[in-house]
Amino acid sequence: QKEVEQDPGPLxxxxxxxxxxxxxxxxxxxxxxxxxxxxxxxGPELLMYTYSSGNKEDGRFTAQVDKSSKYISLFIRDSxxxxxxxxxxxxxxxxxxxxxxxxxxxxxxxxx
Amino acid sequence: xxxxxxxxxxxxxxxxxxKSIKCEQNLGHDTMYWYKQDSKKFLxxxxxxxxxxxxxxxxxxxxxxPKSPDKAHLNLHINSLELGDSxxxxxxxxxxxxxxxxxxxxxxxxxxx
Numbered sequence: 001q002k003e004v005e006q007d008p009g010p011l012x013x014x015x016x017x018x019x020x021x022x023x024x025x026x027x028x029x030x031x032x033x034x035x036x037x038x039x040x041x042x043g044p045e046l047l048m049y050t051y052s053s054g055n056k057e058d059g060r061f062t063a064q065v066d067k068s069s070k071y072i073s074l075f076i077r078d079s080x081x082x083x084x085x086x087x088x089x090x091x092x093x094x095x096x097x098x099x100x101x102x103x104x105x106x107x108x109x110x111x112x
Numbered sequence: 113x114x115x116x117x118x119x120x121x122x123x124x125x126x127x128x129x130x131k132s133i134k135c136e137q138n139l140g141h142d143t144m145y146w147y148k149q150d151s152k153k154f155l156x157x158x159x160x161x162x163x164x165x166x167x168x169x170x171x172x173x174x175x176x177x178p179k180s181p182d183k184a185h186l187n188l189h190i191n192s193l194e195l196g197d198s199x200x201x202x203x204x205x206x207x208x209x210x211x212x213x214x215x216x217x218x219x220x221x222x223x224x225x
Contacts, residue, residue: 008152008153034213038153041218041219041221042218042219043116043202043204043216043217043218043219044155044202044214044216045216046213046214046215049213086153088155099157099168100157100214102154102155102156104152104153104154105153105154105155107153
């Protein structure tokens, strides 16, 4: 079992839709959770960064962490064509050299 | 101003050659990394340096040798290139080696023919 599981998609939605992206993880030692967005031919950029269970909101983006289920989500409201990218979840194993553990990334296309 | 810059952007070379990729960050971060992203988009860490000291050295062939002349630079030298080395290589930096977010460069797309 991979340490972080993420469905690679692709996911295709119409403009304005609510998008739900999800990851599951296996190790309860994982403490910090991040979502990165990667446009084609660019490096990943940090979107959201959370520590505790619960929701964190930033504009149209909401990150949700459920540590009891080992489940993390990213919701995008009123999705735009400019949101079309690959979204990668990542977490840090506090007890393992603080290495980032990455999901495979989900490819999202928002169609006008 | 580009925070993490790496050169070249594209690199096409033949098997057996030796090549280098350079990376510089102007964020004042202490930690720098090299990642490899394969055709399936999976990001795999190769190395990390903290204040010029090697911290993480994943199972990478010893044909790959990182060099950090100062904490703002981390270069990657690859000897005897193989077809399987074709990938996108990303440099990244973070404030410290713990839960700090990473800042990535835009990648070097290496193609070995």
